[in-house]
Amino acid sequence: MQRRENYLYVGMDxxxxxxxxxxxxxxxxxxxxxxxxxMLTYSSIGILYKVISQSNxxxxxxxxxxxxxxxxxxxxxxxxLGSVGK
Numbered sequence: 001m002q003r004r005e006n007y008l009y010v011g012m013d014x015x016x017x018x019x020x021x022x023x024x025x026x027x028x029x030x031x032x033x034x035x036x037x038x039m040l041t042y043s044s045i046g047i048l049y050k051v052i053s054q055s056n057x058x059x060x061x062x063x064x065x066x067x068x069x070x071x072x073x074x075x076x077x078x079x080x081l082g083s084v085g086k
Contacts (some may be wrong), residue, residue, distance in 0.1 A: 011041045029070045030062050038042045049080040 018037040019027070024054075042048040051057065052073060063069065063076040 008041060008047045009041075009043050010048055013039045013041075015039050026064075026070060035062070035072075036044050045080060045083045049077070051078050053082075 015037050018039065019035065040048065042051075057073075059073060061073050062071060063073050065076070069076065069079065
């Protein structure tokens with residue numbers, strides 16, 4: 001494992017097999033019949049906020065974070081806004 005200082009990144013990976021890991025009640029909170037999933041990895045909340053709050057980033061998507069949030073990206077951006085102290 002390499003450690004990189006001051007290295008910022010957001011990585012994306014299309015992964016539709018993730019759907020199999022959801023319970024029915026979790027899937028019911030996503031308003032799409034056939035959702036497609038993109039997994040994001042990132043080095044900091046700040047850089048994630050900068051990427052997904054850009055005006056050209058898709059707006060009609062839902063987010064599932066590792067803290068139990070499943071909801072619209074605009075709601076998630078507001079959560080991140082509190083985390084990055086903007």
